[in-house]
Amino acid sequence: MSGFPRGRTAIVGTAVLGIDSRPGFSAMELLAKASLAAIADAGLTPADIDGVFSTLSEDPFSAMSVPEYLGIRPKMVETTRTGGSAFQIQAMWAALALDAGLCDAVLICYGSNQRSGAGGLVRSGGTPFPYEAPYKPRNPTTAYALAAQRHMHQYGTTREQLAEVAVAARKWANLNPDAFMKGDLSIDDVLGARMVSDPLTVRDCCLVTDGAAAVVMTRADRARDLPQKPAYLLGAANATWHRNISALADLTVTAATEAAPRAYAQAGVAPADIDVVELYDAFTINTILFLEDLGFCPKGEGGRFVADGAIAPGGRLPVNTNGGGLSCAHPGMYGLFTMVEAVTQLRGLAGGRQVSGAKLALSHGNGGVLSSQAVTIFGTDEVL
């Protein structure tokens, strides 16, 4: 029996910023700007925040440095270091902490200046793994290329189907004023782009951008008195199977297969009920794997599922409606951006990319190399 407090907490404030390159700002400065914007969006002030759940790629001690920077003295801090899935896991802890009365308003926040500041990818992987590092894999890309190659071998998935994912993401990005990468993108463009690590071209790989995101969570009773339409957290679950890609038994099956059923059970919904799906698409293979692992199509059918624009605007399932990590933003750890987009859709504020009548949204996080899988399900008051 799950003790998850379904619908008893909600996201009441959100912000994303710095999706474009923002030279001159540190990662902390970007995090702080997003955090203050999310707190203001919630109709609160920094003094109202008593839980700070933070992540900075290069600062293992952000649980202390973020409160210091913002001038907050939290009752609770949390710093999950599972890479891009950290934020979905933090939302789970926030729900439990809020419901238990350990704190009253939680800020979940992240920032990175990896594009303008570091001049490239920030590597936050910790100690090199002595049984892989000597061979010089170029992670994370190598690991995802190995998974893509295996999926193609086992299920007949094609490079064209992988490219469909990038094309769909771009079509959504073209509807999002905040997206980093816009313009026409065809399947042939993806296939003909520079090969990085077979079978992935540079257009099968996520962007490297700056960016920051933040959300504020409170208990549902308080959420109803705040200015924004609450996005209630209905279910949150995660699972971890490995750290290094050589330790994942089947490269076509992730721990999301275990996390998702728990999250659906908590929420009392099924995949077919979900109106909008925000997946962690660091590479085109991710979207295919996670559509399968989260139950939107059978294992092995992901490539065929995404064909013919099925996940693009106007398709059968709206997936990664902000443009995703492939075309909207990917500032190192992208997971919080899937949550903000899910909430934006539930609030009905997504403008030209709004999914009409969205009541249930799934926000997924992926950390490491398909390693940590975390699923959150949000809903409007209509599905409580």
Added chain:
Amino acid sequence: MVKTVHPEAEYAAYLAEGRFMVQRSASTGAYVFFPRIAQPGTGLADLEWVEASGEGTVYSFTVIRNKPPTPDYVIALIDLAEGVRMMSRLVDCDPATIAIGMAVKARVGEVDGAPAVLFAPVEGGAA
């Protein structure tokens, strides 16, 4: 059999001698890779070093593309005959001829001057 005491250091020391060793549980006979102080899952701390057969098949692979003159190279996951998997490089072959399921054989070579277990296709070992 040599009992494992310091897994990481002993694996590296064997490799420096040109030997590719894996661990095996004395009680169950199950092989373990990567080297650990105990069998994953069970916690059985009865691991001994044994010489790897060196026989394996390609589970997956990717060609890492570089800007010339830096050469491309092939990273692969190899399923060893012992039933464990490891990352390695595929060498002595044209990347275009590599296929999942292909039979490969290990040798101890070097990557950038450091000893490493490398794999090459077995003659007539096409997938």
